[in-house]
Amino acid sequence: MAPLKLGMVGGGNDAFIGAVHRIAARIDGEFELVAGALSSTREKAKASGEALGLAPDRIYGDFREMAIRENRIKDGIDAVAIVTPNHVHYPAAREFLKRGIHVICDKPLTSTLPDARKLVKLAEESDALFVLTHNYTGYPMVRQAREMVANGELGEIRVVQVEYPQDWLTEAVEKTGINKQSEWRTDPERTGAGGSTGDIGTHAFNLAGFVTGLELESLSADLQSFVDGRRVDDNGHVMLRYKGGARGMLWCSQVAPGNENALKLRVYGAKGGLEWSQEDPNYLWLTPFGEPKRLLTRSGSGARDVANRVSRTPGGHPEGYLEGFANIYAEAARAIRAKMAGEPIPADVVFPTVQDGLAGVSFVDACVRSSARDAAWVKLA
Amino acid sequence: MAPLKLGMVGGGNDAFIGAVHRIAARIDGEFELVAGALSSTREKAKASGEALGLAPDRIYGDFREMAIRENRIKDGIDAVAIVTPNHVHYPAAREFLKRGIHVICDKPLTSTLPDARKLVKLAEESDALFVLTHNYTGYPMVRQAREMVANGELGEIRVVQVEYPQDWLTEAVEKTGINKQSEWRTDPERTGAGGSTGDIGTHAFNLAGFVTGLELESLSADLQSFVDGRRVDDNGHVMLRYKGGARGMLWCSQVAPGNENALKLRVYGAKGGLEWSQEDPNYLWLTPFGEPKRLLTRSGSGARDVANRVSRTPGGHPEGYLEGFANIYAEAARAIRAKMAGEPIPADVVFPTVQDGLAGVSFVDACVRSSARDAAWVKLA
Amino acid sequence: MAPLKLGMVGGGNDAFIGAVHRIAARIDGEFELVAGALSSTREKAKASGEALGLAPDRIYGDFREMAIRENRIKDGIDAVAIVTPNHVHYPAAREFLKRGIHVICDKPLTSTLPDARKLVKLAEESDALFVLTHNYTGYPMVRQAREMVANGELGEIRVVQVEYPQDWLTEAVEKTGINKQSEWRTDPERTGAGGSTGDIGTHAFNLAGFVTGLELESLSADLQSFVDGRRVDDNGHVMLRYKGGARGMLWCSQVAPGNENALKLRVYGAKGGLEWSQEDPNYLWLTPFGEPKRLLTRSGSGARDVANRVSRTPGGHPEGYLEGFANIYAEAARAIRAKMAGEPIPADVVFPTVQDGLAGVSFVDACVRSSARDAAWVKLA
Amino acid sequence: MAPLKLGMVGGGNDAFIGAVHRIAARIDGEFELVAGALSSTREKAKASGEALGLAPDRIYGDFREMAIRENRIKDGIDAVAIVTPNHVHYPAAREFLKRGIHVICDKPLTSTLPDARKLVKLAEESDALFVLTHNYTGYPMVRQAREMVANGELGEIRVVQVEYPQDWLTEAVEKTGINKQSEWRTDPERTGAGGSTGDIGTHAFNLAGFVTGLELESLSADLQSFVDGRRVDDNGHVMLRYKGGARGMLWCSQVAPGNENALKLRVYGAKGGLEWSQEDPNYLWLTPFGEPKRLLTRSGSGARDVANRVSRTPGGHPEGYLEGFANIYAEAARAIRAKMAGEPIPADVVFPTVQDGLAGVSFVDACVRSSARDAAWVKLA
Structure with missing residues (x-):
């Protein structure tokens, strides 16, 4: 084609x-x-x-x-x-x-x-x-994590820990050198009301929802701008209450030295826990409660169809950020081709939607509102 | 002697x-x-x-x-x-x-x-x-982390991330078998008003304060008891506001499958960040902002006097929990012998005090009070 | 273009x-x-x-x-x-x-x-x-390792440890299911006289030479075929003597359960050591003797021009096997375009040549000859 | 008592x-x-x-x-x-x-x-x-590894990879400062004919034998003294042939910058593989062929009686070198008390014997003999 x-x-x-x-x-x-x-x-x-x-x-x-x-x-x-x-x-x-x-x-x-x-x-x-392009949903082991939760393999989800620290805005952009990135991403007119919350907090929030399938009920956020003169948050602490009783914490930061792009998700249920880190994306840690930890590898022995379908190389041949991103494009292509052929979009096509995007912007809005009210609990608008 | x-x-x-x-x-x-x-x-x-x-x-x-x-x-x-x-x-x-x-x-x-x-x-x-015996303060690399912060090597501290997840109470104690530990540690009459907050949250809170030297201004806590019938919290999410402007998050849990005793502290300042994990206590990660991460090892090239003084073996010969605990006893011995000799306690003797203990119990009390008021900000009583 | x-x-x-x-x-x-x-x-x-x-x-x-x-x-x-x-x-x-x-x-x-x-x-x-396409030479941090050695940052090289274990041929191909890969790669008529030595040992040998710039003087090899009926080696132990006095060990295996594609290189000189693993290719460990270990990351603080030139994403956005492989193609494209323009190939274009290929086949030949003579020392033919 | x-x-x-x-x-x-x-x-x-x-x-x-x-x-x-x-x-x-x-x-x-x-x-x-006191045999997870091999859980053992690199003798002892350790450990009159082979190679050799139960048939060794004027080897490469067909490699070095005491053992059989590192001794990696890797932890879910018997703390409370060493003393005490009571030594008491010691000295002797004969295969005398 x-x-x-x-x-x-x-x-x-x-x-x-x-x-x-x-x-x-x-x-x-x-x-x-x-x-x-x-x-x-x-x-x-x-x-x-x-x-x-x-x-x-x-x-x-x-x-x-x-x-x-x-x-x-x-x-x-x-x-x-x-x-x-x-x-x-x-x-x-x-x-x-x-x-x-x-x-x-x-x-x-x-x-x-x-x-x-x-x-x-x-x-x-x-x-x-x-x-x-909430691209992190394109990583094969993220897809597998999602399936495992959906299958009930972790039991009812109780606790979600998600974080996305970076360090590139540790100093004022004037000091480290203004570049196009640091300039617009710290300008509320262009980036929006949230700084780190909008730029990376949305990724963390989206990833947690994607893997767990949980819907947020309310949040309590404490946002900071640590660098003098910065007009948007560069660090955010958020407590999450999901519908159905699960609870979570979300941390996003652009002022955490030693962190490049350290998105990490941990999910704990009544029957097990899992852990995934974006910087080492070919690995998924799984612990069924009471059993030893298992290191599942992309395209390896513990990898499943849902992950293998969006993998290009055998186990041990690491895929990365670009391949995960490409999976969003590949899914888009499948959907577009179906549309063009007048056929229904295949059931296994998965990509983040405009509704996911609205949820993300609502998340930022809620963080900003909550923080302005001393971290009061607020619902997504 | x-x-x-x-x-x-x-x-x-x-x-x-x-x-x-x-x-x-x-x-x-x-x-x-x-x-x-x-x-x-x-x-x-x-x-x-x-x-x-x-x-x-x-x-x-x-x-x-x-x-x-x-x-x-x-x-x-x-x-x-x-x-x-x-x-x-x-x-x-x-x-x-x-x-x-x-x-x-x-x-x-x-x-x-x-x-x-x-x-x-x-x-x-x-x-x-x-x-x-807040024994984690006895670990050599914790001592070194503390000195580095005190020396200003990380710059002004902005963000503290501390967590202490375990999984041994994932199921009801009746199910996994009642033992002396699980019995009294889930009984509010004996353990106190806090469950995970008292048992391990206090350790996390103490460690963060020990290393950073920061004093808490207020906290906002959302505590849960996920296991049916449990009378104390088994999971706690806490946002921290330190005096002087630093902010933090603390997570303690006894229902996080895959975590044995995973106390972890991360501290970020304007000039650098550090990271330490109790389960791998001989390592301290240090990142001066803008430079590569360094892995400092106990008694290794980057270890300092303050750590070496409380080490017993050369680098690469791992010390563990018991040695860290023993350091509290060793410090106690030095102090007691000084007392017995009618001499002042040597200036470099370091151990957690009754005041640290009061801070810990106040921390639990504040968590419980805050959580009862929907995670309102409260000060330590 | x-x-x-x-x-x-x-x-x-x-x-x-x-x-x-x-x-x-x-x-x-x-x-x-x-x-x-x-x-x-x-x-x-x-x-x-x-x-x-x-x-x-x-x-x-x-x-x-x-x-x-x-x-x-x-x-x-x-x-x-x-x-x-x-x-x-x-x-x-x-x-x-x-x-x-x-x-x-x-x-x-x-x-x-x-x-x-x-x-x-x-x-x-x-x-x-x-x-x-000795593709592993395309990884940015491998390029950087090579430059560091060439610059003398490790001092005179003394010891090279390189290994490439896999596990996919642990059982007879008849048992795990014959596929195109396992079939021809265990057939000496098509794969050559070496099995694991030819398929992956050549990669390990090439990588060690690429990074260190050392030329082999002689080797002593002990090859095995552990699986009944296998006609080529599935495990090889090789001792290496480089010209100038450096010594090394090379291990390749296709019968080492738990290893997917675990190519790993360690190089030690009089002034420092470095370590790189193919499955986590964005990291390069460097230890100047007497100083703490440093974790250099692709496009991170310690990354240099020679690595950055062949990187596509910022630090923390992991690149993998395909990007490393693509770097060989990108270098080829630069060379081909120069040729087509009648210009000299730019001095910084780096790719494995037919001479490198001859060295690899000579390596396999030498391994087979040595092993047949009870691991006698042999030179590359 | x-x-x-x-x-x-x-x-x-x-x-x-x-x-x-x-x-x-x-x-x-x-x-x-x-x-x-x-x-x-x-x-x-x-x-x-x-x-x-x-x-x-x-x-x-x-x-x-x-x-x-x-x-x-x-x-x-x-x-x-x-x-x-x-x-x-x-x-x-x-x-x-x-x-x-x-x-x-x-x-x-x-x-x-x-x-x-x-x-x-x-x-x-x-x-x-x-x-x-081949103390590494006292580590709980080493005991468990040994039991797993003895039980046949890895199948017939094919490949043993063992290494013990250090870096403390990278420079001449005159340069880094003569201390009691570096002085006698580089003097053949006091340390013996082997330098790194005697000091740490014997540990590596002993550990491999302890865990696998294999007996050596012959070895081929290439020893070096990289530091000018050093009178004993400071680096050794050894190929091993065990009785029954297993093959191995052993590397010991005291000139490998970045290595403190990095004893590591990997064992591969027809049905699985395992991996253990002395510097992180509470972990044992196990891979049954075709299944995901498992991380067994001391006193954790996958730990067995044989390990638990010689553990003092729960999972996640790391034990180290001193506790492993203490296990040799504890076993000695049990044996001595049995002797004193005129009773047979309990069947589960395990400690290295004078015969193990003879094997170690024979190993050094064989390494030196083999290396002198250009790495010819020699048997233990």
């Missing part, structure tokens, strides 16, 4: 996540990048498009222009990847969704809760698919 | 911590066990004393009797180790303190806050020393 | 390494697969080509046919990936090299030493490049 | 292993040190004895004197610990064995093979017990 035709909004020369999306789209050969509005600055958009080898007439200075024209031309893009700063997600997605072009959008869904709600509405009204 | 003469209250045949104290007291040859009121049951006290080879006239059926007689006889005990269930700590300690016999007491200090306060008063009025 | 046009020999439907090569070629968008002789069976070659979406006229039933036609047509392939069983490497490579088509060939170079020598001669006479 | 009365030969003020023996003897309260010939220098012997609080008349300047007098006096020592440099083991042991005093002797057995043989003879003729 010919690759799907992909456009990209954002992801110009000095961006981080745009390059990640491009590799992820490419790994399985399911997408071909053919168009782009790669920057909000026209010259940079042009230079970036040329650097990527796009045809000159498919390099756009503006995402709306791209949506309009790609929708009209023969062989226009099938899908668009939106990889801009957060505040652009909504206006960009809108232009494509309303023209029936499938959207693959980076997280968090939007920079504000109202935008998130409008985007949900738009997505639900559109024929096009909306895929959110 | 001849060993100090030690008595013991509690620690009869089927106890866990009594045997630990006896080995800890013996490792450095500083103490000799010569008397005991090893059980509240006379027959058991007798059998236990005989099993330990105590002289018949130094086996007591009652701690008060022991305090009185040992105080009177020539060569009576110099110190007593109190290793009973929590509710007996206060009445037992009282009898010895008021007779000038040094007390080495297991944690938590007492089962109630009023008892803790009374014990502080008694200890302060007594000539005798009061040593609390 | 348009992607280079790639053909493939071998790598049909049930192959393992063909799929790896295809992903590796795709990750950076530098190659496009346009032609293939994907199986020695015509029907399978056709079915495999169709499954990969190749144009019907570029699906070949025979590699010679492909070489001839692709050499003639406009827009014929720029390079070919040879991913067949070992005994086909030489005849296939010959057809392309002599027509000036660049060759990217899986390891070991050939199944016999005479073939290896002929291939070296052919490659040296050809204008085309020959790239051998 | 009253503690056994222990004397000590060697172990004066600046010794390392003497202090270890004293703690090990004390941990379980089974021995009381009452006499000593703690140094070959009379003044130092006196000072050391006083520092340990020995009665003046039981401080000896000479081991023979001690043997004679202690044998005569009422309440003379029951056993003697010999912790001198290697060349004194034989003459010292002789004096006690021939007087019926039990001997607990450090390893290696002797500094020469003839001495070892004479000592075997003496020990076999004596009524006294001879216990060799």
Whole structure:
């Protein structure tokens, strides 16, 4: 089958996540990048498009222009990847969704809760698919963990411990050198009301929900901005109460020296516990209560179909972040192809949805509201 | 020098911590066990004393009797180790303190806050020393971590993450088999108002304070009893606000399958971070911000005097729980010998005090009060 | 720049390494697969080509046919990936090299030493490049380790410990189920005289040489076939003497339960030591003698330009086997593009060569000869 | 029961292993040190004895004197610990064995093979017990590993990988500072013909034999002295052939920067594999072929009676080197008490014997002989 035709909004020369999306789209050969509005600055958009080898007439200075024209031309893009700063997600997605072009959008869904709600509405009204790249749900052993919980192998879930510490904002961005990343990700106008909560707390929250299937009832958050002058939180402590009685803690930080991208999930039930770390993603620790710990490895003896289906290499040949990310693209491709063929989306296709995105933005909103009220318990709005 | 003469209250045949104290007291040859009121049951006290080879006239059926007689006889005990269930700590300690016999007491200090306060008063009025076995402060690399923080090597401390999960109470004690441990440790009359918070949360709280030197301002706690019919908490989530602006999270649990005794402390400051795990106590991870992680090993290249002084073996010859515990006894011995010689206690002697014990009982009390008020912020009473 | 046009020999439907090569070629968008002789069976070659979406006229039933036609047509392939069983490497490579088509060939170079020598001669006479996919040399932290040794940071190298244990051949292939992999890789006609020595020992030998820059003087090998009826070695113990005085041990095994793909290299010099494990490839342990161990992470604080140049993601976003493999393809692409532009190959392009391949086949030959002579010391032929 | 009365030969003020023996003897309260010939220098012997609080008349300047007098006096020592440099083991042991005093002797057995043989003879003729402190056999999880192999849980053993690297002799002792340890341990007159092979290679060899129960058929050794002027080996590579067909590799080194005391054993059989590391001794990795790895922990869910019997603390309360060492003393005490009671030694008492010691000295001798003959295969003499 010919690759799907992909456009990209954002992801110009000095961006981080745009390059990640491009590799992820490419790994399985399911997408071909053919168009782009790669920057909000026209010259940079042009230079970036040329650097990527796009045809000159498919390099756009503006995402709306791209949506309009790609929708009209023969062989226009099938899908668009939106990889801009957060505040652009909504206006960009809108232009494509309303023209029936499938959207693959980076997280968090939007920079504000109202935008998130409008985007949900738009997505639900559109024929096009909306895929959110909460990429950690693409890791094979995360898929397996989810299945194990769903199967009841851990018993009723009691305790969830999830954390996502980093250290790259330990010092003021002025001190370590302003780069595009540190600049917009600490600017509430572009990143949203949450800093670490929005950037990585949403990942942690999403991962915990994805694996456990639990729905949040309320949370109590204590957020801090440790670096002088920082306008968004750079550290967050959150207590979680899930419906049904499970309880949890979530920690996100961008000021924890020695942590690069240390997302970690631990889930404990009445019958067992499991543990997974993003930096060593090929391993899943499982302890049935009263038995020795087991180290399950991706594609190894304890790996199951649900994990093997989204693996590319045998056990001991480590897969990483890009492969996990690529699994979101691969799932998107399967769904898009089904749509294009007028068939139902296969039941085993799994990807984060616009509803998951709304939950994430609601999580940030709730953290900010709770923290403003001295860590009062609040529900997701 | 001849060993100090030690008595013991509690620690009869089927106890866990009594045997630990006896080995800890013996490792450095500083103490000799010569008397005991090893059980509240006379027959058991007798059998236990005989099993330990105590002289018949130094086996007591009652701690008060022991305090009185040992105080009177020539060569009576110099110190007593109190290793009973929590509710007996206060009445037992009282009898010895008021007779000038040094007390080495297991944690938590007492089962109630009023008892803790009374014990502080008694200890302060007594000539005798009061040593609390928050044994984790005896680990060499914990001592080093503390010195590093005190030296400012981590910069101003911002974030403290401490946790102490276990799994031995995952099921109802009736199901896994009632033993002496699980019985009294889940009975609020004997263990106190806190279950996991009292038994292990106090250790975590103490360790965080010991290493960082921070004083708690307030906490917000969400405690649970996951096992049906359990009358004390078996899992606790606590947010911490330290004086001066540092923030923290504390998790204690006895229902987290796959965790044996997984006390872990992580401390992050403006200039660096460190990490230590009780189950692998010979290692201390240090990251000066912007530099690679370093694995400091006990008695290894990065170990310092403060750690080496309380180490017995070269690097790579692992020391463990008993050696860390023994360091508390060794420090106690140094202090007691100084007292006996009428000299000041050497400045580098470090052991947990009755005040640390009061802080621990206040911590449990605050957790219980906060949790009862829906995790409201409360100060230590 | 348009992607280079790639053909493939071998790598049909049930192959393992063909799929790896295809992903590796795709990750950076530098190659496009346009032609293939994907199986020695015509029907399978056709079915495999169709499954990969190749144009019907570029699906070949025979590699010679492909070489001839692709050499003639406009827009014929720029390079070919040879991913067949070992005994086909030489005849296939010959057809392309002599027509000036660049060759990217899986390891070991050939199944016999005479073939290896002929291939070296052919490659040296050809204008085309020959790239051998000793893929582990593509890992960023391996590149960094090599630079550190070359810089003298470890001092004069004394000891090399390298091992590559697996467990997938622990039982007879008849018992665990014959698959294409286990079948040809245990058949001396196709795999060569060495079993584990050829399949993975060559990787270990190559990696040790790549990182240390040392040249082997002689070896002493004790090879075993533990599984009844196996016709090639499934475990090999080798002592190494390098020129200049360094000494080493090499262990390769396919019968070591609990090992998936556990290639590990440790290098010790007069001033320091380092350690790297393939299954956790983002980490490099470095110990300058007398200082604490340091954990260097890919793209982290201790990572250097030589590693960063071949990394795609920030620290903490793990890269794996496929990215390391893709680095060989990326280096090949840089070299090929330089060739096509008539420019010298950039000085920092690094890939395993046909000479490295000859060294590997010589290593296997020497192991087999030594083992046959009761582990006598032999030189590489 | 009253503690056994222990004397000590060697172990004066600046010794390392003497202090270890004293703690090990004390941990379980089974021995009381009452006499000593703690140094070959009379003044130092006196000072050391006083520092340990020995009665003046039981401080000896000479081991023979001690043997004679202690044998005569009422309440003379029951056993003697010999912790001198290697060349004194034989003459010292002789004096006690021939007087019926039990001997607990450090390893290696002797500094020469003839001495070892004479000592075997003496020990076999004596009524006294001879216990060799190959202390690593005292670790609980080593005991369990041994039982698992004996039970056939790993199937027929095929491959043994054992290593013991250190780094403390990386530089010339003149450079790092001569201390008592580095001085005699690099002097062939006192340490014996082997350097690293004798000091730590014997431990590795003993451990492999202890766990697997295999007997060596022959070995091929390549020994080096990397440091200029060093008169004994500081690095050794050894290939092993066991009776019955198992094969192994042994590496010992004292010049491997980053290794403190990294004794590690891996054993692979037809049905499974196991792995144990001395620096993390509470863990035992077990992989039944085709199943996930299991992490067995001391006193944890997968621990067995054979390990639990020699454990003192619950799972998660790490035990270390001293506790493992103490287990040798505890076993010795059980055997000695049985002897004293005229009863047979209990069947489950396990300790290294004089025969194990002879095997160790023979191992060193064979390594030296083999290496001198260019790593020819030699049998243990």
